[in-house]
């Protein structure tokens with residue numbers, strides 16, 4: 082009796098962490114491909130070869146002595162983002178919005194000196210933010226400017242996560258930064274997660290810190306019914322990322338720049354499960370449908386069409402089930 | 407779940423169970439081997455300040471020639487003086503010579519195996535007339551053993567039958583000194599004659615009296631000094647008599663009443679009625695005796711069986727290994743069980759921990775330190791370490807030097823705790839060195855980064871999770887019964903492997919997901 086909640090989870094098709102690891106990650110993501118997505122510089126290079134846009138790279142710092150040149154590297158830029166090449170979960174991402182005199186203003190409004198930036202770079206290099214504390218590289222890239230649809234939806238850049246299975250987009254969510262998350266769009270840092278309808282690209286449901294919300298906590302603006310611009314391009318980037326990396330189960334993070342449109346921010350070979358909470362639905366039924374598809378030789382465009390029909394079929398089945406119960 | 411995995415796991419578990427069943431059924435092993443031997447760790451500590459030029463302390467070291475006690479791992483640490491071991495009257499004596507005004511300390515540690523001494527007195531018929539193999543030296547009167555005094559002779563006449571043989575005489579003497587002479591708690595230095603006259607005496611007085619009576623009856627006898635070991639600091643020095651019958655020495659203990667045998671926890675130190683510790687020209691003398699009991703499995707029995715039997719399974723028994731190795735293996739063999747617990751907690755319950763095997767390592771450290779003290783010390787070390795880590799933040803150090811700095815700080819904290827607790831006279835803190843220092847350092851680093859990155863709540867949660875799993879591992883590793891069982895049946899690790907395979911392919915929900923996906927508890931249907 083005490084396990085009835087798990088029964089509900091199973092009925093909804095919630096994917097648990099053990100099953101994700103055992104069946105989808107171990108089963109579809111060969112270990113040797115991980116470096117492609119665990120290193121953001123490698124991902125950037127890959128994207129360049131495949132015609133997928135990413136934020137402009139201003140520079141990289143690979144060794145401590147290069148930190149001396151940091152000031153010169155930053156000189157032409159008023160705003161930028163410094164982050165570890167192999168970080169995760171938003172750790173070590175430092176976003177500078179503008180300069181004021183000699184200091185730099187962060188997303189949170191905090192002021193930093195060049196000394197702080199140097200220290201941050203050196204922490205990144207020595208592996209503070211990388212998995213397992215391995216030596217890392219710091220990369221400095223253009224700050225993506227917020228698209229106008231996201232006005233009043235918090236400081237910082239929302240990013241759109243798409244789960245792609247066997248090259249077919251499965252589920253998507255929009256992550257909206259809040260004051261709490263310091264401009265970063267990572268959920269456990271306090272960002273809002275809004276489920277995005279994969280067929281239309283509009284948000285249909287949202288949670289903040291695992292609780293259902295309809296308005297942004299900082300601004301009060303509605304977080305449901307937002308139509309993401311360039312939705313088809315976002316789906317195309319997602320489907321192509323699977324081809325370009327060879328990973329079967331993949332999380333694709335896309336940001337939408339005000340002028341340049343969708344750009345790939347990072348790829349994830351172990352995408353999290355909260356996307357299910359954001360969407361109010363489980364991944365398993367969709368994944369099981371996609372498992373049965375014949376995808377050999379299909380183009381990204383064809384797989385986007387498959388995604389739409391899979392989702393439509395799933396919704397129909399779910400409605401039927403609802404009526405039956 | 408994958409059928410191959412299930413079959414493999416079942417096969418592993420099956421193999422283990424079959425081997426265990428065979429060993430119990432056909433080879434006569436016990437599922438939980440009993441303990442028959444006692445292993446003790448004993449420490450004697452002497453400390454004094456020299457008051458004259460010839461400051462010296464002499465302490466008798468336990469006899470290493472007794473068949474029922476095996477002494478090993480002797481370790482001597484002396485400070486502020488010179489230390490020598492000499493042989494005196496056939497006994498080993500440690501001599502610690504110091505200097506005027508200087509503090510001298512001696513710490514003498516050893517481990518000893520005591521096995522049951524089930525001696526019986528020989529039958530009267532085995533005594534051959536004039537059996538004095540053990541030398542006439544043990545018949546002569548001494549300063550405190552006045553066997554030539556007429557009062558001793560007349561008391562002997564009173565308690566002994568005129569035509570009694572030596573065995574009967576010994577029994578009479580034993581009965582008399584044990585029951586008729588009252589026990590004194592103090593006055594250890596009573597001589598035989600005084601004890602006889604007042605019919606009262608401490609262990610030494612009564613032992614001397616028994617020896618005097620035996621010698622008066624023409625039976626070689628001597629005083630023996632030893633220690634009744636007790637867990638903790640309550641061990642007591644004991645004296646008793648030994649009589650020579652048919653070429654062998656037999657114990658006669660007028661305090662505990664043993665005749666021919668001795669209490670099991672009795673450690674024999676030396677023969678003679680000299681004091682255990684004697685000193686000259688010293689002041690501020692302190693003497694401490696502590697003993698700790700450890701149980702050893704029935705290894706001798708199994709060992710004999712292992713060497714006699716031709717069967718392979720007997721041959722590969724771990725009991726053929728040296729005891730020291732066995733003690734190590736006992737804990738080592740339980741580590742896979744600890745790892746199994748970690749896997750259960752992490753993959754099925756979903757408890758977050760610092761590092762994968764940190765909980766097991768902590769549990770091992772807790773065994774050394776004892777639980778409450780271990781947890782307290784750990785929290786202290788991590789707490790203080792974290793404060794230092796915060797200070798380091800301020801200096802903006804690079805990672806590797808920063809971690810090395812932190813490592814050094816952790817070691818200093820441990821040294822500090824040891825020193826403080828030693829000064830305060832608490833031995834508890836001395837065990838702080840048992841902690842896996844490198845891993846603790848990494849934990850402090852991860853802990854402080856986690857506080858910044860994921861908030862203090864997550865850090866506290868992970869700390870609590872680590873402690874919880876460590877406690878579960880500790881409970882398991884501490885199980886003496888399990889230790890003995892696994893030593894006898896190392897094949898029990900096969901089912902553990904099987905269980906690990908199953909957990910490795912477990913794709914159900916984690917218990918933590920019960921909470922994590924609570925939003926779905928009603929199916930998450932929207933309005």
Ligand SMILES: Nc1ncnc2c1ncn2[C@@H]1O[C@H](COP(=O)(O)OP(=O)(O)O)[C@@H](O)[C@H]1O
Nearest residue numbers: 136162168169170171172223224225238265266
């Ligand atoms: N170039 C950028 N411009 C604006 N915001 C960024 C940029 N890079 C990262 N961010 C913000 O930081 C968050 C985390 O960055 P990301 O590159 O995804 O690293 P991580 O692997 O740590 O998640 C993003 O979700 C986004 O909100």
Ligand SMILES: [Mg+2]
Nearest residue numbers: 170171334347
């Ligand atoms: Mg990210």
